Amino acid sequence: TSVIIGEAAMNQGLNVVMSEIHGMSQRGGSVSTELKIGDFNSSIIPEGNADMLLSFEPIETIRGLHKVNKDSKIVYNTHPIVPSSTNVAYPSVDSITNSLKENFNHVLPIDATKLALEAGNILSLNMVLLGAVTADDKFPLSKDTVIDAMKNNLHKKFHDLNLKAIERTKEKKLVDFKWIYKIIFITFSISLLMSFASGVTIPSVPTVIGVLVVLVFILLGVVFDMIGVSVTASNLSVFNSMSSRKVNGASV
Secondary structure: OHHHHHHHHHHOOOOEEEOOOEEOHHHOOOEEOOEEEOOOOOOOOOOOOOOEEEEOOHHHHHHOHHHOOOOOEEEEEOOOOOOOOOOOOOOOHHHHHHHHHHHOOEEEEEOHHHHHHHHOOHHHHHHHHHHHHHOOOOOOOOHHHHHHHHHHHOOHHHHHHHHHHHHHOOOOOOOOHHHHHHHHHHHHHHHHHHHHHHHHHHHHOOHHHHHHHHHHHHHHHHHHHHHHHHHHHOOHHHHHHHHHOOOOOOOO
């Protein structure tokens, strides 16, 4: 998975550094790798600095939480893998999900195992998760470049299977509903305040001042319209690339 993401980033002209794959998968242990997109000298992500955590299992998600912060995106497979070497009860996946959502702003639990099986093979699980990630508008890599990297790293007979797996999650997006509700509330409050202020002040002031107040309101509307049009017309991938290199003012 990390190789596919890294190659996709390079195909988009972005610099990539990736750590070695750590772990003992052949003995049933966990495996992890760290990847940075941008101009970095080290592949190791400091604690609390990861922009995204992509995990294949709920408990492994918890193991990686020291790398994220409350604004990091956490995408994980909800299907548990219960260790055979312990008698300790596996915690409730719902309790894990609820706890994550209480402490982090961007959490996307997805039953990637089920979607992979529906696509045709459990081996496509990683592409199901990648499909969910690329559906996020703020992810710096396009779905097309990820698909091209997948085709370049997997045998041709697996292409259709993995393409189907990606499509299984095309509707899954990391939507920040808290941010949406916050903007709606702020916008409504400002509109209400401006309407009240104009209704109270304009009738009691001279005509010239009233006209100036109206012009100020019109000018504010024009400025915010310009900002809105600029945002919708901008290329997010450029800003994401700049943000990954810690360019001042590029955070989105």
